[in-house]
Amino acid sequence: MTQAVRHDAMRARNLALVLREVSARGSLTRAALAEVTGLTKTTVSKLVADLIETGLVEETGVVRGGERGRPGVEVRIRGAGIAALGLEINVDYLAVRVVDLSRSVRLRRTQAVDNRSAQPVDVIARLRDLALSAVDEAVGNGLRIVGGALAVPGPVDLGSGVVHNAPNLGWRDVPVLSLLDLGMPLHVENEANLAALAELWFGAGPTDFLYVSGEIGIGAGLVVAGSLFRGARGFAGELGHVVVSPDGPPCRCGGRGCLEQYAGQDALLRSTGAAGSVGLMTMVTRVEAQDPAAVTACREAGWALGVALSSTVNLVDPDTIVLGGVFVPLFPYIGAVVTETLQSRLGQMRVSVPPVVVSRLGFEAAALGAAGQVIERVIADPAALLPS
Amino acid sequence: MTQAVRHDAMRARNLALVLREVSARGSLTRAALAEVTGLTKTTVSKLVADLIETGLVEETGVVRGGERGRPGVEVRIRGAGIAALGLEINVDYLAVRVVDLSRSVRLRRTQAVDNRSAQPVDVIARLRDLALSAVDEAVGNGLRIVGGALAVPGPVDLGSGVVHNAPNLGWRDVPVLSLLDLGMPLHVENEANLAALAELWFGAGPTDFLYVSGEIGIGAGLVVAGSLFRGARGFAGELGHVVVSPDGPPCRCGGRGCLEQYAGQDALLRSTGAAGSVGLMTMVTRVEAQDPAAVTACREAGWALGVALSSTVNLVDPDTIVLGGVFVPLFPYIGAVVTETLQSRLGQMRVSVPPVVVSRLGFEAAALGAAGQVIERVIADPAALLPS
DNA sequence: GATATTTAGTCCACAACGTAGACTAATTGG
DNA sequence: CCAATTAGTCTACGTTGTGGACTAAATATC
Numbered sequence: 001m002t003q004a005v006r007h008d009a010m011r012a013r014n015l016a017l018v019l020r021e022v023s024a025r026g027s028l029t030r031a032a033l034a035e036v037t038g039l040t041k042t043t044v045s046k047l048v049a050d051l052i053e054t055g056l057v058e059e060t061g062v063v064r065g066g067e068r069g070r071p072g073v074e075v076r077i078r079g080a081g082i083a084a085l086g087l088e089i090n091v092d093y094l095a096v097r098v099v100d101l102s103r104s105v106r107l108r109r110t111q112a113v114d115n116r117s118a119q120p121v122d123v124i125a126r127l128r129d130l131a132l133s134a135v136d137e138a139v140g141n142g143l144r145i146v147g148g149a150l151a152v153p154g155p156v157d158l159g160s161g162v163v164h165n166a167p168n169l170g171w172r173d174v175p176v177l178s179l180l181d182l183g184m185p186l187h188v189e190n191e192a193n194l195a196a197l198a199e200l201w202f203g204a205g206p207t208d209f210l211y212v213s214g215e216i217g218i219g220a221g222l223v224v225a226g227s228l229f230r231g232a233r234g235f236a237g238e239l240g241h242v243v244v245s246p247d248g249p250p251c252r253c254g255g256r257g258c259l260e261q262y263a264g265q266d267a268l269l270r271s272t273g274a275a276g277s278v279g280l281m282t283m284v285t286r287v288e289a290q291d292p293a294a295v296t297a298c299r300e301a302g303w304a305l306g307v308a309l310s311s312t313v314n315l316v317d318p319d320t321i322v323l324g325g326v327f328v329p330l331f332p333y334i335g336a337v338v339t340e341t342l343q344s345r346l347g348q349m350r351v352s353v354p355p356v357v358v359s360r361l362g363f364e365a366a367a368l369g370a371a372g373q374v375i376e377r378v379i380a381d382p383a384a385l386l387p388s
Numbered sequence: 389m390t391q392a393v394r395h396d397a398m399r400a401r402n403l404a405l406v407l408r409e410v411s412a413r414g415s416l417t418r419a420a421l422a423e424v425t426g427l428t429k430t431t432v433s434k435l436v437a438d439l440i441e442t443g444l445v446e447e448t449g450v451v452r453g454g455e456r457g458r459p460g461v462e463v464r465i466r467g468a469g470i471a472a473l474g475l476e477i478n479v480d481y482l483a484v485r486v487v488d489l490s491r492s493v494r495l496r497r498t499q500a501v502d503n504r505s506a507q508p509v510d511v512i513a514r515l516r517d518l519a520l521s522a523v524d525e526a527v528g529n530g531l532r533i534v535g536g537a538l539a540v541p542g543p544v545d546l547g548s549g550v551v552h553n554a555p556n557l558g559w560r561d562v563p564v565l566s567l568l569d570l571g572m573p574l575h576v577e578n579e580a581n582l583a584a585l586a587e588l589w590f591g592a593g594p595t596d597f598l599y600v601s602g603e604i605g606i607g608a609g610l611v612v613a614g615s616l617f618r619g620a621r622g623f624a625g626e627l628g629h630v631v632v633s634p635d636g637p638p639c640r641c642g643g644r645g646c647l648e649q650y651a652g653q654d655a656l657l658r659s660t661g662a663a664g665s666v667g668l669m670t671m672v673t674r675v676e677a678q679d680p681a682a683v684t685a686c687r688e689a690g691w692a693l694g695v696a697l698s699s700t701v702n703l704v705d706p707d708t709i710v711l712g713g714v715f716v717p718l719f720p721y722i723g724a725v726v727t728e729t730l731q732s733r734l735g736q737m738r739v740s741v742p743p744v745v746v747s748r749l750g751f752e753a754a755a756l757g758a759a760g761q762v763i764e765r766v767i768a769d770p771a772a773l774l775p776s
Numbered sequence: 777g778a779t780a781t782t783t784a785g786t787c788c789a790c791a792a793c794g795t796a797g798a799c800t801a802a803t804t805g806g
Numbered sequence: 807c808c809a810a811t812t813a814g815t816c817t818a819c820g821t822t823g824t825g826g827a828c829t830a831a832a833t834a835t836c
Binding site: 004 | 781782784785786787788793794795
Binding site for chain 4: 006007008010011014039040042043046063067068069070071
């Protein structure tokens with residue numbers, strides 16, 4: 001597990017420590033860095049010199065006038081150098097994002113496509129084109145893309161990069177990672193997990209929360225102390241199949257009364273009473289117009305979500321619950337019911353019931369999280385990029 | 389979060405690395421240690437010398453004849469030196485265990501008392517007496533007790549050591565830690581969590597599992613990659629209040645249809661049909677005698693447990709499920725139903741459904757886990773014990 | 777406006793720790 | 807009895823962080 005610590009590992013960790021502080025606090029003088037890290041000024045100076053040389057950090061040049069004494073030179077993360085690629089395959093779109101080391105989004109590409117009717121290979125080929133052209137442009141702008149990550153709507157085997165089962169896409173056992181070769185280190189992860197990480201790094205959220213991704217399926221990403229909880233095999237967070245009512249409607253997972261059957265996109269739209277398929281935006285319009293069927297559908301979905309979340313809170317104890325995906329436009333009509341249900345089921349037991357808030361990131365959250373994850377790895381181990 | 393790494397931290401980590409390998413593999417020569425840790429023979433020799441001097445490790449004296457060449461001197465964890473105290477307060481007993489660094493149990497004290505009818509202060513005073521006499525005896529045997537931990541049946545605020553709410557005992561906001569002063573570092577934790585850790589260190593179990601503690605309440609401890617998952621505030625694992633049926637019988641937590649209402653000890657005993665209170669052993673006798681009411685009660689409890697566990701598996705993805713507490717004697721009569729329910733609700737979705745096994749540790753599990761946790765800390769950071 | 781004070785950052789001698797390889801010790805195989 | 811082999815120690819050395827002296831650049835005070 002833990003490896004032997006030699007001098008190089010010591011340096012690598014201190015380098016990461018300094019870079020992390022710079023990343024977290026925005027902009028600091030060497031003296032301030034020495035203070036917050038507990039290292040001496042000498043050591044910080046050496047480490048910062050290395051980081052500047054590698055292009056991870058830059059001096060702002062501007063000196064800061066504080067109280068008295070010689071002003072320091074602040075350093076900050078250098079955005080113009082290293083960047084990462086974030087990719088997302090979803091039911092009705094493909095998204096590509098390029099994010100730099102300072103976590104600024106440098107490039108956005110979204111393409112609306114119906115991926116349900118296409119073959120996995122074709123979908124991936126299309127994404128590949130989109131990604132390569134984005135990489136070209138980014139490289140043209142002087143960025144160095146060090147890696148990428150791909151978000152897919154369903155459980156993924158992290159090791160092999162095989163998408164187990166993405167029911168919304170109709171995918172089963174698709175080896176995405178080997179099909180999508182971009183000539184750079186890549187990995188694949190569940191969309192809900194990456195959207196949760198996006199909330200962590202790009203939202204103004206807390207460091208402990210449960211992100212609920214409402215799409216056709218309902219997934220969740222749990223972030224504890226700023227890092228993702230994946231469970232033993234990486235398949236944690238399947239909130240959509242938490243039991244709401246044990247004898248409820250049968251679910252495609254084989255169970256009955258799963259949350260997805262009450263609050264999944266299909267269930268929501270179906271229960272508006274309109275025959276055939278009604279789009280999400282139509283649903284939003286109707287509920288805004290106080291259409292009784294739509295309002296009832298929202299209330300029931302909110303209740304079911306509250307029930308499932310009460311189980312979840314009891315099991316994993318999140319600090320906050322962030323609703324994303326389809327629940328974002330519907331939040332005004334379900335948020336209160338979710339909170340009430342949670343309150344009535346947990347209020348007596350818990351000192352405080354986790355607040356239910358809405359995500360402020362759009363649908364592209366997962367792609368952002370994907371890129372962010374790669375950036376996070378660089379910040380966690382900058383030594384990997386140093387010239388040996 | 390991560391601290392600056394100086395020379396002393398480097399040494400501390402390597403010391404821990406060596407000690408961990410010795411602890412995990414039983415007995416190793418310095419040469420073998422050099423191989424498994426990746427450190428050089430020189431460094432390992434120095435580290436082992438320090439560990440021997442501190443009394444954490446000892447040479448077996450016996451040399452091992454392998455194949456050819458000079459035989460090595462094996463070292464192993466020294467059991468005769470450092471030990472830890474494990475304490476447990478439960479509804480009907482107090483337990484004290486002394487465990488040494490090699491994880492051998494050196495002393496067992498259990499006292500049957502009805503703690504429900506006593507005041508918290510009195511219970512703690514009684515436990516204190518029991519603990520002090522155990523410490524005396526252990527010290528008399530040459531052991532050095534470096535700390536202790538206490539298991540209580542209910543959620544605990546780890547920081548302050550206040551037991552929030554232990555409904556089985558009728559406790560609310562009891563500052564256990566400050567009441568129980570034993571003149572050594574102590575901490576308090578949830579009984580289910582510590583029982584789970586006992587399973588990890590004293591059972592022959594895997595490193596990823598969910599331990600289910602069936603008592604009057606039902607708790608769970610989740611162990612992922614050999615360490616405990618506590619959630620954001622340390623209140624994770626409240627399996628007893630996971631929803632089985634949203635409109636089921638009201639629960640003391642304020643919700644309805646919680647697992648505890650179907651599979652908690654009270655529910656199990658109540659539903660045997662016998663009026664009044666029937667002891668657990670009576671229940672076991674009846675179900676062994678195929679008493680219809682008892683058999684039905686077990687089946688229903690097993691079903692409810694299966695439903696709640698299917699939600700749990702979807703959320704936290706454990707590798708294995710270990711049933712403990714009252715479920716141990718009842719396992720032959722509920723195990724199959726739990727497995728079937730899980731299988732039917734998860735089988736289509738998951739490649740493999742986590743096996744449901746029974747704990748082989750007795751009721752004293754939590755006390756063992758408490759002591760084990762202290763031992764684990766010593767092994768994880770032996771440098772804390774070195775003479776500065 | 778000159779000087780004292782304060783803070784930032786660098787320089788240098790030093791200490792702590794792990795490494796590499798020579799060296800000694802102890803065993804087996806021929 | 808000697809060669810081969812493996813365990814463990816010893817010594818010179820390299821890497822890295824430290825502490826304090828030193829230089830640099832600002833403000834406060836008179």
